[in-house]
Amino acid sequence: MSKNFxxxxKEINENNIIANLFIFPFAGGGVSAFRKWKDEFEDIKLLVAQYPGRENRFSENAISDINILVDSLFEDMKESFDFRKPYYLFGHSMGTKIVYEIALKIKNSRYANPRGIIISGGRAPMYKEPNPIYHLDDDGFIEGLRRYEGTPKEILDNKDLISIFLPTLRADFVIDEDYQDTKFEKLESPILGLMGDKDQEMTLDELIKWQDYTTKEFTYRYIDGKHMFVNTSPESVIKEIKEFIKVNEN
Structure with a gap:
């Protein structure tokens, strides 16, 4: 589609597609985190955002300004995607902030709103991260990464290896932890919230507050796992996404 997505x-039969799903990864994450999903969706096209500074875009500088990143992603979507087709937005953790900002841009443009939005492991936009780690020294930051369990242990335990990834991880965590919405603008799409039943990084109240950010229906489901349940219980996440899309497309 583009360098951003x-x-x-790719082998999906275009005639069978009922919807398109844009996926926005968590801090430090990229396309590879969702690659195994491709065999689970027979009639839903998966378009995963690849932020700069990782995987096949490793040579590019990571972006720590959410506005710059969102502008770049949205420009690519406008150039490459037909918004008249049914589509959904999914984001996990940091990705939920990006989803909200992109959905606002879509709402305030001439394009059709998403048929639905899936918020996975993300507190409502009004809440700022209460225990940020992006500003800590390298040792403190790395310990914070262990808490989230989103970065492989073999990378965290290898000083030479983690030093390569630190700039990108810090940039992502600046976006994730420094973000706070103060305008309370509502979206015009139904929202499904997903939360790990053992998540200690956020509260259920912070998830439920998303109901104040939509003019449509808000529902939520618990998924087995901690904050990174998207990695540890992908089959449950996929099941909820499929059901949400099928309900909205019928």
Whole structure:
């Protein structure tokens, strides 16, 4: 599609597609975190955002300004995607902030709103991260990364290896932890919230507050796992996404 997005299931039969799903990864994450999903969606096209500074875009500088990143992603979507087709937005953790900002841009443009939005492991935009780590020294930051369990242990335990990834991880965590919405602008799409039943990084109240950010229906589901349940219980996340899309497309 573009350098900002990769279509996972390129071999999908276009005639069978009922919807398109844009996926926005968590801090430090990229397309590879969702690559195994491609075999689970027979009639939903998967378009995963690849932020600069990782995987096949490793040579590019990571972006620590959410406005710059969102502008770049939205420009690519406008150039490459037909918004008249049914589509959904999914984001996990940091990705939920990006989803909200992109959905606002879509709402305030001439394009059709998403048929639905899936908020996975993300507190409502009004809440700022209460225990940020992006400003800590390297040792403190790395310990904070261990708490989130989103970065492989073999990378965290290898000083030479983690030093390569630190700039990108810090940039992502600046976006994730420094973000706070103060305008309370509502979206015009139904929202499904997903939260790990053992998540200690956020509260259920912070998830439920998303109901104040939409003019449509808000529902939520618990998923087995901690904050990174998207990695540890992907089959449950996929099941909820499929059901949400099928309900909205019927």
């Amino acid at each position: 990769e279509i996972l299931n």
